[in-house]
Every structure is written in C-alpha cells, then in structure tokens.
Amino acid sequence: MGRAEERRARQARGRRAAPQRSSGATAGGAAGGKTRRSGIRRFVNWKTILGTFFGLCLLGMGAFIVLYMVVGVPEGNAAARQQSNIYQYSDGSLLARTGDVNREIVDLDKVPKGVQKTFVAAENKSFYKDAGVDLKGTARGLINTLSGKGKQGGSTITQQYVKNYYLSQDQTVTRKLKELVISLKVDRQKSKDDILAGYINTSYYGEGAYGIQAAAQAYYGVDASELSVEQGAYLASLLQAPSQYDWANATDTGKKLVKARWNYTLDNMVEEGWLDSAERQTMKFPVPDPPKAAPGMQGQTGYLVKAAESALAKQLLAQGAASSLDDAQAMVNAGGWTVKLNIDKKKQSLLEKTVKAQLTSKLNPKKRKVDADIQAGAASVDPKTGKVLAMYGGQDYVKHYYNNATRRDYQVASTFKPLIFAAALDKQAETQSGKPITANTIYDGTNRRPVVGSDIGFAPPNEDEHSYGNVTVQTATNKSINSVFAQMGVDVGMDEVLKVASDLGMDTKGLQAVPAQTLGSMGASPLEMAGVYATLDNHGKKVTPALIASAEHKDRAVEFPDPIGDQVISEEAADTVTSVLTGVVDDGTARVAVRDNPARDGQQVAGKTGTSDNNKSAWFTGYTPNLVTSVGLFGEGAVGTANAGKHVSMKGATGLVAENGRVNGGGFPAQIWAAYTFDAMGKVSKFDLDTTSGAAVEPTETPTFTRTPSSTPSSTPTTEEPSTEPPTSSSPPTPTEEPTTTEPTTTNPTTPTGTPTDGIPDNPLDPNSQ
Structure with a gap:
C-alpha cells in the first residue's frame, strides 16, 4: 500500500470515529480540538454584540436624521407671545397693567449687560459656546421620564427657551425629542442674544410675573433697565424654583436655598470673568420688596384705560395699520403696548376728591x-x-x-x-x-x-x-x-x-x-x-383733546397728530x-x-x-x-x-x-x-x-x-x-x-x-x- 493510500485510510477512520466522542473529552482530547457551542451561545459573542451596537447606532442616527428633517421650527405658542399692556400717567408712574398674562417683552439692549450674564451664570455657563443642547442632560431627562421619575433639569438656556416659546411644559418623550431637534435648529438660525432675550422674556418668575420686565416691577418696583447685578442674580436664581424661592412666601429652607443659588450665580460670574472678584465681595443679598397686587380696574382706572385703548385703536385705524376698528382693537388687545397718558396724576386725584366732596x-x-x-x-x-x-x-x-x-x-x-x-x-x-x-x-x-x-x-x-x-x-x-x-x-x-x-x-x-x-x-x-x-x-x-401722549410697541410705531x-x-x-x-x-x-x-x-x-x-x-x-x-x-x-x-x-x-x-x-x-x-x-x-x-x-x-x-x-x-x-x-x-x-x-x-x-x-x- 502506498503512502497516499495509507493517508486516505487514516482520514477515513478518523471521520468514522468522530461522532463517538463524548462531550467530556479527556485532557488530551481537549488539548487536541475545540468544544462546540450549543443553543444561544452559538450567536452571542463579541462580534455579534459589537455588530448589534453599531447597527443600533446607525438606526438611531438614521431615525434622528429623519426626525431632524421632519420636525421644523414652529410658530411661537400664543401664551408665550401674549403680553400685558402698560398704562402710565404723564409722569411715567404706573396707572395700570392689563391682560391675562403679566408680561411685557423688552429688547435685550434694555437689560444691563451684567444682569444678562447673571442668567447665563445661573443656568448655562457654556451658553455662548454650546450648540444649543445638553446631550447628557437630555438623555438623563428621557431616562427619568421613561422610568417615571418626573421632571429633570439640566437643559440649556436654548432648550428652556424652546420649551417656553415653541412647545409646552408637558413631560413626555415626544416633547423632549422635539425640544432637542428644535433647539439645534434654533441655535443655528438665531443669535445667542436673540435666544437669551427670548428666554428671559418668556420665563416665569413667580408672583404672576412672566418675563424680566414684569419680574423687575413685581420684586423691586423698577424697570428691567434699572436692575442691579445683585437684583438680576436673584431673578435668575428664581427660575429654578419660583414658588419655593419667592422671598415673600419662602420657608426658612427656601430662603437658604435661594441665597445659596444667588451666591452660586455670582461666583460663576467671577469664574467666567464677567464680574470682578473684589466687587463680588461687596455685594449683599437684595431682599425683594413686599409683593404688590397688580393695579386693577377699580375706581377711575378702568375709565382711563378703556378710553386710552379706544383712542389708540382709532389712531391705528387712522394711520392705516388696521383695515377696521375691530382689527385695530384686536391689535391693542394682543398686548405689548406701553401707553403714556397725558393725565396729570395730581389733577386726576383732585378731580376725583372734588366730585366726592361736592356730590x-x-x-x-x-x-x-x-x-x-x-x-x-x-x-x-x-x-x-x-x-x-x-x-x-x-x-x-x-x-x-x-x-x-x-x-x-x-x-x-x-x-x-x-x-x-x-x-x-x-x-x-x-x-x-x-x-x-x-x-x-x-x-x-x-x-x-x-x-x-x-x-x-x-x-x-x-x-x-x-x-x-x-x-x-x-x-x-x-x-x-x-x-x-x-x-x-x-x-x-x-x-x-x-x-x-x-x-x-x-x-x-x-x-x-x-x-x-x-x-x-x-x-x-x-x-x-x-x-x-x-x-x-x-x-x-382748533383744540382736539388728546388723552394719549405716546404709545410704544416693539413691532410698530404710532404717531399721534398735533x-x-x-x-x-x-x-x-x-x-x-x-x-x-x-x-x-x-x-x-x-x-x-x-x-x-x-x-x-x-x-x-x-x-x-x-x-x-x-x-x-x-x-x-x-x-x-x-x-x-x-x-x-x-x-x-x-x-x-x-x-x-x-x-x-x-x-x-x-x-x-x-x-x-x-x-x-x-x-x-x-x-x-x-x-x-x-x-x-x-x-x-x-x-x-x-x-x-x-x-x-x-x-x-x-x-x-x-x-x-x-x-x-x-x-x-x-x-x-x-x-x-x-x-x-x-x-x-x-x-x-x-x-x-x-x-x-x-x-x-x-x-x-x-x-x-x-x-x-x-x-x-x-x-x-x-
């Protein structure tokens, strides 16, 4: 028998003997061959795990791309756009604020630079550098939402602005995903200053105040343009928990927490180079004024406000800003007006007292x-x-x-x-x-x-x-x-x-x-x-009685005749x-x-x-x-x-x-x-x-x-x-x-x-x- 034939015979004998091996092979058998995997172990190994991971990543990326393409930046919701109208006496003092929402939108350049930075320091130090989203915070929020743990913070200023202005406060996965996509788009479409302005004008500060102007009036009795850095830091601190941090209603614990938040905000400003450390050391916590109810329509106030509204609507119609008096009235009711009346506060008070005394x-x-x-x-x-x-x-x-x-x-x-x-x-x-x-x-x-x-x-x-x-x-x-x-x-x-x-x-x-x-x-x-x-x-x-001295609105100008x-x-x-x-x-x-x-x-x-x-x-x-x-x-x-x-x-x-x-x-x-x-x-x-x-x-x-x-x-x-x-x-x-x-x-x-x-x-x- 030749060598070739002998080799073939040995191989044939080996193939016939193989099925007779037991799973419990000897040490020599184990050393000479590999054991075969059975059941699920045949499919689970590092290659399949890695492949599945990359597959899911690709699927997620694809889904996000589709979501990014499908979800557009919507119109701002009506509640976020709604503002109050501000009515003033001739000396600029407040006569009344009207509207269901106590909000007056102000341009960012009306807010001091230092006050602007307090909101960034309190909420999102990386605001000027990030792409508008916090992936870790968003992921944490999604997980907590899915697990039923409720509200989760950590969003960027852009995300909070998007939530306030474009979406709702609902805690759902759908809303959070939309928030993520819209935030990315808004960050690309708008400047950081526009986003910051939108954020401080739409946020709720407690005391029924929406927006920084209403908050400044509610807590310190001043316009937003007159806020100090200390006061701004308090308003920025409020946004984390308005009801808990409202000084007039806060518990001792709430007051300690808001003070800690206030210090945290100012310290971040120093860290970012927005506030001098020596100046920081001299700052004292600005205790807010006792809360005041928004001026109502009782007494003569309602008559003056309604007469001013009518005069403003008629002038909008006269100058062609509206096609009908009803449309003009709707423009007034939409809010956002600061209307200064010619009413002399002292003479108004005197006339009221005189009618009472004489009649x-x-x-x-x-x-x-x-x-x-x-x-x-x-x-x-x-x-x-x-x-x-x-x-x-x-x-x-x-x-x-x-x-x-x-x-x-x-x-x-x-x-x-x-x-x-x-x-x-x-x-x-x-x-x-x-x-x-x-x-x-x-x-x-x-x-x-x-x-x-x-x-x-x-x-x-x-x-x-x-x-x-x-x-x-x-x-x-x-x-x-x-x-x-x-x-x-x-x-x-x-x-x-x-x-x-x-x-x-x-x-x-x-x-x-x-x-x-x-x-x-x-x-x-x-x-x-x-x-x-x-x-x-x-x-x-000719003298035509003029009730209104001026009417200002960020979207339109009104000129009154002599x-x-x-x-x-x-x-x-x-x-x-x-x-x-x-x-x-x-x-x-x-x-x-x-x-x-x-x-x-x-x-x-x-x-x-x-x-x-x-x-x-x-x-x-x-x-x-x-x-x-x-x-x-x-x-x-x-x-x-x-x-x-x-x-x-x-x-x-x-x-x-x-x-x-x-x-x-x-x-x-x-x-x-x-x-x-x-x-x-x-x-x-x-x-x-x-x-x-x-x-x-x-x-x-x-x-x-x-x-x-x-x-x-x-x-x-x-x-x-x-x-x-x-x-x-x-x-x-x-x-x-x-x-x-x-x-x-x-x-x-x-x-x-x-x-x-x-x-x-x-x-x-x-x-x-x-």
Whole structure:
C-alpha cells in the first residue's frame, strides 16, 4: 500500500470515529480540538454584540436624521407671545397693567449687560459656546421620564427657551425629542442674544410675573433697565424654583436655598470673568420688596384705560395699520403696548376728591331713590396743548362701566348757546332787520315767541315760562334765554351754526339744521364739550383733546397728530364769545357757585350752564386762560330698577326742594367745577382778548333802539338756565333711551304790546307790527 493510500485510510477512520466522542473529552482530547457551542451561545459573542451596537447606532442616527428633517421650527405658542399692556400717567408712574398674562417683552439692549450674564451664570455657563443642547442632560431627562421619575433639569438656556416659546411644559418623550431637534435648529438660525432675550422674556418668575420686565416691577418696583447685578442674580436664581424661592412666601429652607443659588450665580460670574472678584465681595443679598397686587380696574382706572385703548385703536385705524376698528382693537388687545397718558396724576386725584366732596358724598340712595340715578362725568383739558389732564368717568368702573366723561347720549342743553353766538360773529351775521349781531344787539326775550325767517315754525319756552322783554345778547347769555338764541340761530342760518359747531369740535354728523337744535337737543360728551370750549379759549385755533401722549410697541410705531390745529373761527369771534361768557359767571346763572367762591381769588372765568329737558342732564363748562373743564350730571335709571339704563329726571336729588327740585347747571356742576378749578389752576391769570365787547371789557357802545318797547317782562327772570324742550328730536341714538322732546306750541304766545326794537324782527302775531 502506498503512502497516499495509507493517508486516505487514516482520514477515513478518523471521520468514522468522530461522532463517538463524548462531550467530556479527556485532557488530551481537549488539548487536541475545540468544544462546540450549543443553543444561544452559538450567536452571542463579541462580534455579534459589537455588530448589534453599531447597527443600533446607525438606526438611531438614521431615525434622528429623519426626525431632524421632519420636525421644523414652529410658530411661537400664543401664551408665550401674549403680553400685558402698560398704562402710565404723564409722569411715567404706573396707572395700570392689563391682560391675562403679566408680561411685557423688552429688547435685550434694555437689560444691563451684567444682569444678562447673571442668567447665563445661573443656568448655562457654556451658553455662548454650546450648540444649543445638553446631550447628557437630555438623555438623563428621557431616562427619568421613561422610568417615571418626573421632571429633570439640566437643559440649556436654548432648550428652556424652546420649551417656553415653541412647545409646552408637558413631560413626555415626544416633547423632549422635539425640544432637542428644535433647539439645534434654533441655535443655528438665531443669535445667542436673540435666544437669551427670548428666554428671559418668556420665563416665569413667580408672583404672576412672566418675563424680566414684569419680574423687575413685581420684586423691586423698577424697570428691567434699572436692575442691579445683585437684583438680576436673584431673578435668575428664581427660575429654578419660583414658588419655593419667592422671598415673600419662602420657608426658612427656601430662603437658604435661594441665597445659596444667588451666591452660586455670582461666583460663576467671577469664574467666567464677567464680574470682578473684589466687587463680588461687596455685594449683599437684595431682599425683594413686599409683593404688590397688580393695579386693577377699580375706581377711575378702568375709565382711563378703556378710553386710552379706544383712542389708540382709532389712531391705528387712522394711520392705516388696521383695515377696521375691530382689527385695530384686536391689535391693542394682543398686548405689548406701553401707553403714556397725558393725565396729570395730581389733577386726576383732585378731580376725583372734588366730585366726592361736592356730590357723591351727599347722595343717599337708601333715603332717596332718585339719588341712585345720578351719574357724574367730567373732563379737564389744557387749551394751549390739548392735553387731557384729568377725567372722571363715574364712581367706580367695576360698578358702572359706561364712561360718563366720553358718553354722548345726553343733551348738552344751553352749553350749546355760545356756539350759536360764535357762528353769528364769525359769519358776520345780521338780524332780520339787517343789524350786525354783537354782544350789544337787542333781541326780544318774550316767552314762546315764534321765530321769524324760518320755514319751520318754532316758539320755544323760556325756563318757567318767564318773559324777559327786550334784552341784549349779553343779558340773554347771562340769563340763558331760549327765545333769543332760537331767533339768533335762524338769523345766522342753522346750517352755518352746525358747521361752526363742527369746526369747533362738536360731532354734528346726522343732525338736522332746524331751529330746535338751538336748545342743545343734540348729544355730546364732557370731553367733547371741553374740546369745543378749549378752542374758544385758544382764540379760535382748533383744540382736539388728546388723552394719549405716546404709545410704544416693539413691532410698530404710532404717531399721534398735533392736538392744536388750524384757526377755525376768527380770533376776534372766539375772544368775543369768551368775553361774553365771563358775564355768565359774574352776573348770570353761575354767579353763586363760581363768582362768590372764596377760592376764586380774582381769577377771571368764562363759562356756561345748561339744564336739559325734564332735568335729565345738567352742565357747567367753564375755563380760565390755562384750564378748561366740562362737568355733566346725568339722570340714569339705577341697576335693578324698572328704568335701569334709561334717561330719567334728577329732580329732588340730594333732597333739593328749591326751584322745583331741579338739579341745575349752576348748582352741583358749577360747584364741582369751581372747587376743582380754583385748586388746580395755579396762579391767578387774566384773559388776553382781542375784542371790544362783552362782559370782560368796558362796552364801547350803548344799545340803540329804533323804537321804544312798551312791554315789560311778565315776571322776574330767574338765575337758572332754561330747560330745553325742542319741537323735534334729532338727537343721535343712545344705548339707553332717546331724550324726550316735546314740541312747544306755536299759537297764542305771550307777546309784547310795543313795537319792534332794533335788531328784533317784527312779531307776526303782534297787532302793532307793520
């Protein structure tokens, strides 16, 4: 047998013998071969473990890439964008903060650099170097979430900003994965300063404060721009546990923890080179101020805020920032506005106290039901600047939301008469007999005397049916004689009267040019009338009352027009009206409350009273050279009564019995005006008038008559202004009730027996007329 064949035989024998080996081989057998693995051990070895690990890594990377591609940066959530509006007095002090969320976003450059660094030192020292995420912290958070251990810290500032602004506070794996992806993208898309600004403006600091500006105000009573590094370090420390670290409510343990956190923050700043170590040693923990409730809407605050909101919305619409008033209002309500009002804090307080002292303290609804129906409104304007310095909207906004200073649903009554005279002077109108209308022109003041020269019959009653006979325009203004101004309106032309009234600042849209309007049957607000009289005070240059001084928003700019406009009537016409109106105070319906007031101290005053139909409103609008104020009292059915919200009579209020219980313009309105004005006006001043007629100057001519009247007044004139009872109603619709308007009779009036006088048209019913 050859060698090859022998070798093949041995190999064959070996193959046949192999299956007979037992697993328990001898030492020699073990040394000469390998044992075979059975079961799972065949597949688990270092190669499969390593392969599985890399496979999972590749799978995870692939899944992350897909997630990165699928998840985009969303719009910021509505809650994070919502801000409060800040309203300030003219001196910059806080009037109110409105909105469901107490937040005011500020630009980062408004926050001191040192304060900025306190947040980085407290939360994320590597903020300026990292890619926006903390992988270890995120992984730890995911594991704790999966294991049910709850909230896990350690996120970067970017991640916390993303959670606050783009996502929610939910503790879910999905939210955490989204947070990771969005944080990476945001870090690439935004600068670190933008991210830091977003973080400090969206974080919650406790005390109901969202954002650093609200927190600065809540804890230290300052703006974010005025924070010190010590104060900033406390606010930054709060973010870890706002409720636990809030000094006012913290336990002793909480106070120790927040102090430790404060020290940790400052020490990190030193370590990073952001704070000098010597300066650090001198710093003391800044104990926050006692918490203050955010200003509410009680009292006058609500009236001022709502009036400012309305004014801002109207201006946004006017400048084209919104397509409708509703859209403009939505822009205001979205928040983020800092609105400074022209309201003078001292004058505002004075007006509130004056109304209380002169009126509301005397009302007793439990004793007299009518007292519950009395509403007061007032507005005070600087005639040289147009600034609204004070406003009284009612006793309390939360109890009576309707602003009595801006409502237009009550008749202005005789406060309209000066506008008729202003139109006569500016248009150089003449009487029916061709005589120029001046302060010395003679008119017939007979009660219910029919007007002449009008296609519409009108014979208005004077108050209490008094007849005055022949009087000058000055006297007719002092005594507020209806019959005189009804005829004057016809002489001027009612269309011209309404045009001049509009030019002066009254809203006359929709009014009919009929003689009845001479009685002030239209509605207007105290603020509106203050603007009209301010234009007269300003020598005929238009004054539009301006409630807002400025309105700032980070996303848009608002420019307000100049409150002082063009010359709308001649200076001489305006000054002559002012001169005549001084007579109302010195020898007319306001003399008791104003002329004889001991606080007057020689102050020159012009003004006009007004009492409307059935005593549903009473007015005094008056002015000095530097201050115009309009005060109105309105009868409004009290809540819970059958007449709730309706226009009702004020007769008998506060227990008045004289003058049939009427609340006249020369009463409470004039008293409020005088007490407020003489305290608020400053130094005594005189009118500088370009006129030669009226009560404020010595008359240069004496009234002349072409015929001597033989009639005498039927009774002694009263000192109160007449009621206004026009024949037709042209008042604008109101939210409550149209003013009552009863047509006076035009037949069988009381007539003088004499012949017409200069400036008096013939009475068609006078048997002696020619």
